[in-house]
Structure formats: structure tokens, C-alpha cells
Amino acid sequence: MTVEGVLSYLVFFATMAGIYAVLSLGLNIQWGYNGLFNIGIAGFFAVGAYTSAILTTPPSPTHLGGFGLPMMVGFLAAGAASGLIALLIGIPTLRLREDYLAIATIGIAETIRYIFQNEAWLAGGIRGLAGIPFPWRRALGPSANFVYLALVIAILAALYFALERGLRSPWGRVLKAIREDEYVAAASGKDVFRFRLESLVLGGIVMGFAGSLYAHFVGFISPQAFHPMLTTFIVWVMLTVGGSGNNKGAIVGAYLVWAIWSMTEFVTDFLPSAMATRAASLRVVLIGVLLIAVLMYRPTGLFGEERHVSRLIARSPTGGSHARSG
Amino acid sequence: MLSVRQVTKEFGGIRAVDACSFEVERASITGLIGPNGAGKTTLFNIMSGFLRPDRGEVWFDGQRIDHLPPHRIARLGLVRTFQIPRELKAMTVLENLMLVARDQRGERIWNSWFFPSKVREEEEAARAKAEEVLEFLDLSRHAHELAGNLSVGQKKLLELARGLMADPKMFLLDEPGAGVNPSLMRRITGYIEELRRRGTTFLLIEHDMDLVMNICDKVIVMNQGTHLAEGDPEVVRQNPVVVEAYMGGTP
Numbered sequence A: 001m002t003v004e005g006v007l008s009y010l011v012f013f014a015t016m017a018g019i020y021a022v023l024s025l026g027l028n029i030q031w032g033y034n035g036l037f038n039i040g041i042a043g044f045f046a047v048g049a050y051t052s053a054i055l056t057t058p059p060s061p062t063h064l065g066g067f068g069l070p071m072m073v074g075f076l077a078a079g080a081a082s083g084l085i086a087l088l089i090g091i092p093t094l095r096l097r098e099d100y101l102a103i104a105t106i107g108i109a110e111t112i113r114y115i116f117q118n119e120a121w122l123a124g125g126i127r128g129l130a131g132i133p134f135p136w137r138r139a140l141g142p143s144a145n146f147v148y149l150a151l152v153i154a155i156l157a158a159l160y161f162a163l164e165r166g167l168r169s170p171w172g173r174v175l176k177a178i179r180e181d182e183y184v185a186a187a188s189g190k191d192v193f194r195f196r197l198e199s200l201v202l203g204g205i206v207m208g209f210a211g212s213l214y215a216h217f218v219g220f221i222s223p224q225a226f227h228p229m230l231t232t233f234i235v236w237v238m239l240t241v242g243g244s245g246n247n248k249g250a251i252v253g254a255y256l257v258w259a260i261w262s263m264t265e266f267v268t269d270f271l272p273s274a275m276a277t278r279a280a281s282l283r284v285v286l287i288g289v290l291l292i293a294v295l296m297y298r299p300t301g302l303f304g305e306e307r308h309v310s311r312l313i314a315r316s317p318t319g320g321s322h323a324r325s326g
Numbered sequence B: 001m002l003s004v005r006q007v008t009k010e011f012g013g014i015r016a017v018d019a020c021s022f023e024v025e026r027a028s029i030t031g032l033i034g035p036n037g038a039g040k041t042t043l044f045n046i047m048s049g050f051l052r053p054d055r056g057e058v059w060f061d062g063q064r065i066d067h068l069p070p071h072r073i074a075r076l077g078l079v080r081t082f083q084i085p086r087e088l089k090a091m092t093v094l095e096n097l098m099l100v101a102r103d104q105r106g107e108r109i110w111n112s113w114f115f116p117s118k119v120r121e122e123e124e125a126a127r128a129k130a131e132e133v134l135e136f137l138d139l140s141r142h143a144h145e146l147a148g149n150l151s152v153g154q155k156k157l158l159e160l161a162r163g164l165m166a167d168p169k170m171f172l173l174d175e176p177g178a179g180v181n182p183s184l185m186r187r188i189t190g191y192i193e194e195l196r197r198r199g200t201t202f203l204l205i206e207h208d209m210d211l212v213m214n215i216c217d218k219v220i221v222m223n224q225g226t227h228l229a230e231g232d233p234e235v236v237r238q239n240p241v242v243v244e245a246y247m248g249g250t251p
Ligand SMILES: Nc1ncnc2c1ncn2[C@@H]1O[C@H](COP(=O)(O)OP(=O)(O)OP(=O)(O)O)[C@@H](O)[C@H]1O
Pocket: B011, B014, B015, B016, B034, B035, B036, B037, B038, B039, B040, B041, B042, B043, B083
């Protein structure tokens, strides 16, 4: 492999991992802070990707729209559409027992995939949707992927800081309290339903952003790209390995697991051809083993949760005593 | 202050609360006693909005509350504790309390993005208040400990502390003295009396008769879901019906 080859692979790797890191941040809002069991991540990701694709591609006879709008519009609309799906799932389920949310999220994710697969007028059906633009790709030529990586990193960083600020606050504290014991939160005067809905929707918006980043990066999407088990499962492993409840952990976990996941691809390349057909399942098994190892030896993940939600307390010089900060 | 009117609640045929009625006076300490399974905790769950009664009404401070959700009732100033302490294990004691602070602009995420200094100011105030409450209950040493690591007695105090953070007009205490040693029991008794002096109303479920006799102005006896008797603690203790139902015949 040439130096350029390695470099361009690394850029590809860092971009994909960055997109997964955005998904992992989204799950951290829902599960890490609020205990919401979303197993339909692939659905939110797909809605984001397709929304962005339909809005930004040039007019086309083979699918809906092709509105040729700027990528920025596609990105924001992707978040809005995915957040709307979260809202529609949340309203009927979040007052019920926890398992209803899990069932609803996985059900919706599967439904979304079937819709994109079977309704060819909407987004090309099984053939997928091609020509999703990254506006400067032609002008930038070979360095386009570098620029895209920079864009993904910038968005990831912006989301990280916004979420740190948003979660390490009374809002995040209520989410965490609900995760710990919803009765205590309610008896303390907090509207449990409202906070859960906000957490589900905000997580959904973030996942929709990730979908948009993915669509514009690969330029072509099809229902196969949003395999529910694979996408959802791998994001769960990322957050768990990195440290549920910790935004840094969500990002580091995404890069680490994506690295391991990519390496398993190389390993399975060396398998005898008779086994090659099973390679995909083998990779999933390997990631499953990683997950179990982390759960056994480091159940809090690499980073674990910080002791205080509030930045007010975390910042106080003593941390361990009750001296006032500020 | 609080009025329970003909409240009934069934669980699949078992009548846990059966046409129960009574009143609690403002700034009083009222004891709610009765044998295991009498329906005391169920009644608390109804008064605090965690359960809806099948029939009957609950009024608090001139307002009907039996259809309100728990968080609305808590915000009216009717605040409960849990019989078995329910601490937020993975959060520090201080944050267990700061959670409760009311009217925090920081509970809207966009305020943290767009008005961080206002949010910070209110959080400082919440923290100061939490530290005051910890001071009052002599828990300051444990402020930064994870609540899950507290002892049973400390968790009982944390229940009380969390309630105090909500500015209760009236406190529903479910067995504040259960499972605590005598010296802590005296402390808890002291806190209750001190808070009552400051104007808080108490309704407390308790099996410990010494505690009940010592601090209650009035005692309400429940048996099999209904109001059996009420009155002055000493008088109730002598009441033969109560002795029969509650103490199994031995005074
Ligand atoms: N959620 C529930 N579902 C079914 N039955 C219940 C439920 N909650 C309480 N009960 C039943 O209602 C009756 C009253 O229970 P409750 O907990 O109110 O009694 P209590 O007076 O608080 O007793 P204790 O002194 O033991 O705490 C019991 O028979 C109990 O088994």
C-alpha cells in the first residue's frame, strides 16, 4: 500500500468514526443520561440520511424531489425530521412501562427501512439514491475528503461542547435523576414525561445530523446501509465501551470500536474462501466478545461517569469538601 | 390543610383503602397509625398523586388534588418521603438535593446555551440552599459522597433533606423512624418539632409508639383501609377498639 493509500484510508476511517461518534453522542443523551432504551438507532440515522439526500440532490425522475437545496439545509432538516420521528414515538410510549419504548423504536426502525426499500418513488427503493452532493467535491479534487473530515470534526466538536453545556446543568441533572429513580424525580416536582420526551427528541436530532453527514460523505445511500442490527448494535457497543453517561467516552468509544471493527475486516480478508461468506457474522461476534469483556472487567466503560453532573461543583477547587466555588 | 374524603382504592379485588375520611390541621403533627397492610402507604400514594383513587376526593390547601400528577402536587407544597429510602445512588448527596430546587431556568436546555450566567446564578443559589439543608440535618460531611454509599440512617435523613428542599407546606413522612437507632430517632424527632415550630404541617406514618406519643398532637388510626378512630394520643391508646385492632389485645 502506498503512503497516499494509507493516508486516504485513515481519512476515510476518521470520518466514518466521527459520524458514528455523533450517533454515540445522541445515544448518550437518551441512554447515558436518561436511561431511555433506544434500539432503533438505525431508523433515526436513515431518516436523517434520506431527508438530507432528497432535499439536496438535483431533480430526478427516479425518486421524490431532488430539490437541489444547499447541504446546510439538508443537514438541519435531517435533524428536524429525525427529531420529529422521536417525538412521534415518544408521545405515546414514554408514559408507559420502559419496554414499550424499546419495542416502538425497533419497530419504527424496521418500518422505516421497509418503506425506503419498497416505495421506489420515494427514494429509489432497493436501488438506493445516488449523487448526493458534497458541494465542493469537484473543486477540491483529491483533497475533498480531507475537507470533509475537517467538517465532520468541526461538527462533532461543536456538538460535544453544546451537549456538555446542555447536559452538565440542572436539565442534565433531572435526566440523570429520572434514570436513577423516576419516582424520586416526580416527588421532587419534576415532570418526568416532559424531560424524557426532550431527551428522546434531542438524541433523535443528533442522530439525524449523523445521517446527513453520512449521506453526503458516501454520496450514495440504500436501505442496506441502515441494517438495524448492525448500526444500532455497534453504536451501543461504542457508548458502553467508552463510558455511558460521559460525552468524552461516547466519542472515544466510537473511534476505538470503529478501529477494532475495521481491523476485523482485514482479519476476515485472510480467511479461507470457504469461510468468507460467514465473515460478516464473525465480525459481529468479535465485537460482541469485546462488549462482554468490557462489561465484565470495566462495567463503567473506559471513562465512566463523572461524579458530579454540575459544572459548578466539578469546577470547585476542592471537589471533595464542601467549600463554595466562585 | 389536608382533607381526605371517602377515598377508596382497590387492587384487583383487595380494598386497600375503603371509604376513608379525615382532616389534618394546619401546623399540626398528626400521626397515622395502624397494623401492617392497613392501607397507610397506599393512602400516601394517593395523596401524593402516585395513585388515583377509585372513588373519593383529596383536598389540599383549598384545592382538589386527587387528579393531579405527582410533580404538580409536590410543587403545591405537599411533599412526601418514601417508606423505603429511594436515594439517587449514582449522584452525590449534594446533587440529590440540588435536583429538587424549583424554578431553575437551567432545566430548559436552551437557557444553558443562551443564558449561562443566569443559569449559573440560580444554581449557585440552589447549592447554597442545599448546603443549608445539609447543615440543618448535620449531613454536611457527606455532601460529596455518592448517595448509594450512605448508611441506612443517613438515607433516612436524605429523604427528609430532599423533602425540605421542596419548601413543603405539608410533609407526608412514611415511617421516618423505621430502622434507625435511638439516638438518630431523637435527632429526627427534634427536626420534626423544629420544622413544625416554623409552620410546617406533618402527617406521619409510624409504628414506633414512643415517637407517636411524644410528638403527635393527634393520632388517626386506620384498620383494613378505613378510619377507625382518632384523637389525642393518650386517649386513642386507651380506646378499646384500637387496642383490639392495632395492638392485638395487649395495651
Ligand atoms: N400496588 C399494589 N398492588 C396490589 N396490592 C397492593 C399494592 N400496594 C399495596 N397493596 C396492598 O394493599 C394493602 C395495603 O398496603 P399498604 O402498603 O398501604 O399498607 P401499610 O398500612 O402501609 O402497611 P405497612 O405498615 O406494612 O407499611 C396491602 O394488602 C397491600 O398488599
